[in-house]
Amino acid sequence: MSELIAALPMYDWPEMRGEVDAQWTSLRDAFRRKDIDAPQSIVRRNGDLPIVSGGIWDDEGNLISPDPATLPPDELDSHKLWLHPALLFAQACWGPMELGLSRHVQVVGQPSYDAYEGGQGELYSSALVMRAGEGPEVRSPADGKALLPLDLIRDRRFTFNSLDSMSGIIALTRDLEAAGENLDIFSSSGESGGHRDSIVAVAEGRADIAAIDCESWTLAQRFEPAARKVVIVGWTARRKGLPYITARTTPEKTVHSMREALAGLAEQPRIQRVG
Incomplete structure (x- = not known):
């Protein structure tokens, strides 16, 4: 069982749960074909996040997030999710990224918005x-x-x-x-x-x-x-639309493999490779 976590919270409306799960299944299988230990399913609750005893700290010794075990278990705090060291893959937003999140994560790719009025590519x-x-x-x-x-x-x-x-x-x-x-x-x-x-x-x-x-x-x-x-x-x-991100500590080889996997899915309507 994978010790990593993934989430697709940004458009995960109750009526969309089946479609979002299917999207993750496609991503998960593409990642696994690249020998990435992708989790079976996405997380939707703080209670599903692995415990980080003592909280999450940055390289400068600053506490940037509490232990997920201290959060309301049936809610999902996206900001705490994004900072989790076990994060393999998630959607974020360029607002929080510009406000400091980018220091703690890596961008993996961008979705395509061609299917929506008001969207074009990424x-x-x-x-x-x-x-x-x-x-x-x-x-x-x-x-x-x-x-x-x-x-x-x-x-x-x-x-x-x-x-x-x-x-x-x-x-x-x-x-x-x-x-x-x-x-x-x-x-x-x-x-x-x-x-x-x-x-x-x-x-x-x-x-x-x-x-x-x-x-x-x-x-x-x-x-x-x-x-x-x-x-x-x-x-x-x-x-630029919502970025796909991974933890700052995710190995460079894994990030590269995820980008290759996204490139392989590029003909599907929602996914593009970054860069």
């Missing part, structure tokens, strides 16, 4: 959604540049999934700044806890606008009834 964008009838619906720009309806969104209530989310707030912040604006364009801003929660908040009138990454928006159209009550009124610019 690049994705976020749909700006508002309640139906409050603004004209727009398609993703072919050139991948930001499309911000500044007059429409001014003085509206903005909701976002988390402060460190590239797709939910950081990308929009940067696009607003490029247009000579900032988050003060909104009358208020508040954290929802997740992209799906943001869509529901807008649909129910608790917020007026949210930025939803293009893959989450596609999932919402499949599984979230509230998505039928909102429309896309703008788009952020395309940026």
Whole structure:
């Protein structure tokens, strides 16, 4: 039994569990063909993470994460997962990566977003959604540049999934700044806890606008009834999508083999090799 762990938490909606498990099965088998000791299944709970007695420390002697055994067992703290020394493979986000996670992990590859409106290769964008009838619906720009309806969104209530989310707030912040604006364009801003929660908040009138990454928006159209009550009124610019990462301590040979395995799966719709 493998002592390593893997997770695909970023789009692991309850309705998607079967598809996410199938995605891992494909990745796992490709890794095993490269003699990588990939785990049989992905983890979805803090309680599934191996114990790290005394917590997780960096090379400079700083405690960067507590022992997973001290965390609520039936929840999943993605930030603690990403820092686990047994991490073989997981999805992350470039927001946390830019805020310091990149010092503690290695990037293995990038998924492809060709299957989603607003995506192109390893690049994705976020749909700006508002309640139906409050603004004209727009398609993703072919050139991948930001499309911000500044007059429409001014003085509206903005909701976002988390402060460190590239797709939910950081990308929009940067696009607003490029247009000579900032988050003060909104009358208020508040954290929802997740992209799906943001869509529901807008649909129910608790917020007026949210930025939803293009893959989450596609999932919402499949599984979230509230998505039928909102429309896309703008788009952020395309940026690099979610990276696949591994622990900083994963051997270089293993990282190289994983990249070769991803390259071998490149014709499948979600996976590209990095670099």
